[in-house]
Amino acid sequence: MQDVIIVGSGFAGSVLAERFSNTEKKVLVLEKRNHIGGNGYEETLHDIRYHKYGPHIFHTNSKRVKDYVEQFTSWYFYEHRVLGKIDGECVPIPFNFKSIELLFYKEKAKLIQTKLLEHYEWNSKVSILDLKNSEDEEIREFGEYVFEKVFLHYTAKQWNTDISNVDISVINRVPVVVGYDDRYFSDTYQMMPRYGYNELFEHLLSNKNITVKTNVNAIDVISFQNGKIFYEGKEFTGILIYTGAVDELFSYEFGPLPYRSLDLKFEYLPQNYYQACSVLNYPNEEDFTRITEFKYLSQESFKTGTVILKEYPKTYDYRNESSIPYYAIFNEKNC
Ligand SMILES: Cc1cc2nc3c(=O)[nH]c(=O)nc-3n(C[C@H](O)[C@H](O)[C@H](O)COP(=O)(O)OP(=O)(O)OC[C@H]3O[C@@H](n4cnc5c(N)ncnc54)[C@H](O)[C@@H]3O)c2cc1C
Numbered sequence: 061m062q063d064v065i066i067v068g069s070g071f072a073g074s075v076l077a078e079r080f081s082n083t084e085k086k087v088l089v090l091e092k093r094n095h096i097g098g099n100g101y102e103e104t105l106h107d108i109r110y111h112k113y114g115p116h117i118f119h120t121n122s123k124r125v126k127d128y129v130e131q132f133t134s135w136y137f138y139e140h141r142v143l144g145k146i147d148g149e150c151v152p153i154p155f156n157f158k159s160i161e162l163l164f165y166k167e168k169a170k171l172i173q174t175k176l177l178e179h180y181e182w183n184s185k186v187s188i189l190d191l192k193n194s195e196d197e198e199i200r201e202f203g204e205y206v207f208e209k210v211f212l213h214y215t216a217k218q219w220n221t222d223i224s225n226v227d228i229s230v231i232n233r234v235p236v237v238v239g240y241d242d243r244y245f246s247d248t249y250q251m252m253p254r255y256g257y258n259e260l261f262e263h264l265l266s267n268k269n270i271t272v273k274t275n276v277n278a279i280d281v282i283s284f285q286n287g288k289i290f291y292e293g294k295e296f297t298g299i300l301i302y303t304g305a306v307d308e309l310f311s312y313e314f315g316p317l318p319y320r321s322l323d324l325k326f327e328y329l330p331q332n333y334y335q336a337c338s339v340l341n342y343p344n345e346e347d348f349t350r351i352t353e354f355k356y357l358s359q360e361s362f363k364t365g366t367v368i369l370k371e372y373p374k375t376y377d378y379r380n381e382s383s384i385p386y387y388a389i390f391n392e393k394n395c
Pocket residue numbers: 067068069070071072073090091092093096097098099100113114115116117118119276277278279303304305308386387
């Protein structure tokens with residue numbers, strides 16, 4: 061008999077399974093996909109690794125978390141850098157002093173940088189909304205430029221709504237940097253698994269106390285009655301942990317929660333590299349939001365050929381089994 065049933069084998073489910081199994085608890089992991097690893101899962105195309113559910117970069121400020129994951133696979137130092145195509149130029153995102161120098165003529169760039177330094181500390185990360193509402197005319201004008209070129213159309217594509225409907229916390233995820241720090245994440249620890257995420261998940265779930273069942277939708281085998289849990293028709297008195305979408309757990313009895321989904325279009329190209337960086341954002345004209353080139357993430361530069369991914373945001377439909385709830389829509393009503 062199992063002590064713990066965990067629904068989902070992504071980061072949450074796999075780590076919890078490992079933790080419980082380590083205390084001699086018998087754990088059953090139920091996974092509805094045909095593989096473990098949740099959104100961190102990787103596949104290969106012509107022997108080049110790619111992330112099946114979009115690019116995943118490991119970053120944390122917690123030494124404890126870093127030390128923990130290092131027990132299960134080997135990692136290499138990787139700081140994620142993103143470029144954005146703006147007015148035909150590839151410039152660093154988060155927008156920083158280098159981006160200013162690439163998009164403005166020399167004197168204008170100097171003026172904006174000086175103004176920013178008069179108002180903000182060196183290397184500080186400032187919300188685009190603060191810049192846009194600045195009392196200083198020069199900063200305000202600069203803020204409006206960045207807002208339009210980097211945020212406005214990208215947000216409309218990503219969330220299919222006007223930017224005024226998007227939660228401020230979502231807009232502030234990408235600040236403007238008063239300096240040259242062009243890292244996409246500012247966490248202390250940033251790294252990638254040397255042999256891919258699959259090995260991490262396999263090792264997390266390798267304890268003899270863990271049984272994994274793939275191709276099992278927990279909703280079909282778990283039920284609740286009079287405050288009791290039933291697994292395959294028998295009462296289960298252990299711990300049940302569910303890491304899937306909470307509205308699905310209740311069979312949408314209280315209505316579906318809103319998410320955005322993605323159409324992920326992968327392509328293998330028989331050339332060494334396609335672009336100059338791992339991720340190139342397309343905030344404006346194109347229908348897709350970004351192109352990822354996975355060779356930069358997997359350190360497979362020695363291999364011939366390359367795999368790229370174009371991401372097209374789309375509506376999520378909870379009635380369609382193949383539709384994936386990638387991004388929760390944050391706003392006051394939904395949180
Ligand atoms: C495009 C994209 C890029 C991202 N990039 C990053 C990044 O660079 N860095 C980062 O830290 N985070 C990133 N994230 C966020 C990251 O994917 C999540 O934080 C992470 O996957 C959460 O792990 P999880 O275990 O909670 O969920 P998931 O990885 O989604 O795993 C949940 C698992 O539960 C299974 N499941 C659900 N319901 C059931 C059911 N009823 N029965 C059985 N199984 C079920 C699912 O099939 C899935 O395998 C990104 C997200 C997206 C969408």
